[in-house]
Amino acid sequence: MRLKLVPSVTSVDFFRFWRVTFGASVVAMVLSIVVFFVMGLNFGIDFRGGTTIRTEAVQPVDIGAYRDAMTPLGLGDVAITEVFDPSFGPDRNVSMIRVQAQDGVESVTPETIDAVRLALTEIDPSLVFASVESVGPKVSGELVQSAVLAVVLALVAVLFYIWLRFEWQFSVGAVAALVHDIVLTVGVFSLFQIRFDLAIIAALLTIVGYSLNDTVVVFDRVRENLIKFKKRPLKEVLNLSINETLSRTMMTSVTTLVALIALFILGGDVIRGFVFAMIWGVLVGTYSSVYVASAVLLFIGAKRDWSKSDSDTGGTQFATDDK
Secondary structure, eight states, X not given: OOOOSSOSSOOOOTTTTHHHHHHHHHHHHHXXXXXXXXXXXXXXXXXXXXXXXXXXXXXXXXXXXXXXXXXXXXXXXXXXXXXXXXXXXXXXEEEEEEEEOSTTOSSOOHHHHHHHHHHHHTTOTTOEEEEEEEEOHXXXXXXXXXXXXXXXXXXXXXXXHHHHHSOHHHHHHHHHHHHHHHHHHHHHHHHTTOEEOHHHHHHHHHHHHHHHHHHHHHHHHHXXXXXXXXXXXXXXXXXXXXXXXXXXXXXXXXXXXXXXXXXXXXXXHHHHHHHHHHHHXXXXXXXXXXXXXXXXXXXXXXXXXXXXXXXXXXXXXXXXXXX
């Protein structure tokens, strides 16, 4: 018996209130931008700078115990990860501890390092500090620029990819949906002051890929139906295409969310921010593929006769009279 979350054949009118849903998306984006400029982001160590301590010990690394030992020190944002480093012996267990910059000072003081060392050696006397390194504000600023550049280049690449695969109208719709997803994700992180680090940048790029995949599936079916139903209004073709791909969309989104929610609950603090961004990205990405990407396509029109090249038809044929 095949599992189905929605019937194989549906006839939902997704565009009955498309101006309302599209307007709500625009308002949400504007509010996200306002929240970003008013509240800013709670940048993690990757962007604010701080000190990285690498430890090695005979006993296995217990991240929970390390964190409990350092919490009373009140050092703010502290990230602890176990590291597999071949430069250390096979009998050594290595961890990397990152402590945020304290009160605007580029690196933590020697007294703070000693306090961390004392706290950790109480739970593992064999632990030694193999190295202590500081990441300054200049490096952190370069990371911010690189992160923004990575997201922008991803959007530009998507723009050209969709343009070559379909037409520029589809490209505009897809990029508008991706910008919608990224802006809303940044807005949520700003509103709730969730720690924003390099893992969240990775999540944003993953959201771009997920949302794009969802949009391409819908657009592929739109193109097929535009060829099949040359005389039907564009709104009906879009509705038909989304209904035909609805079962696949729901199955993909729900199964992905089940895995992400399990990771969010059981995965621990290290990946919780990344997983939260992914859960939010799946929800808004599924929404935007219908109510942003397809709505933009409905607004600006689409090429109707894919059996002829633009040179044969004297240019791309649009349908904008059926909204």
